[in-house]
Amino acid sequence: MSSIQSIKPEKDEAYEMGYTIGTFLGENIYLLIALVIGLIAVIFMWKYVKNTPDAGTPPER
Structure with a gap:
């Protein structure tokens, strides 16, 4: 039955990572x-979305 033990995955570094x-x-x-x-x-x-400094002020007439 020692072949059954070889089926278990070994916990190596890649497995833990x-x-x-x-x-x-x-x-x-x-x-x-x-x-x-x-x-x-x-x-x-x-x-x-373009934000200019005068975006909130109404245009001058």
């Missing part, structure tokens, strides 16, 4: 989604 990354993403998925949405909003506003 993958488990750590997966745990981090699982715990912080909503924060990461909010960060991506915020970055998209910032890029959209930076490219399409």
Whole structure:
């Protein structure tokens, strides 16, 4: 029955790193989604919303 023991995966460094990354993403998925949405909003506003110093003043006649 020693061949059954060889089927078990060994916990090596790559396995632990993958488990750590997966745990981090699982715990912080909503924060990461909010960060991506915020970055998209910032890029959209930076490219399409033009804010000039005289934007709030009415034109002179």
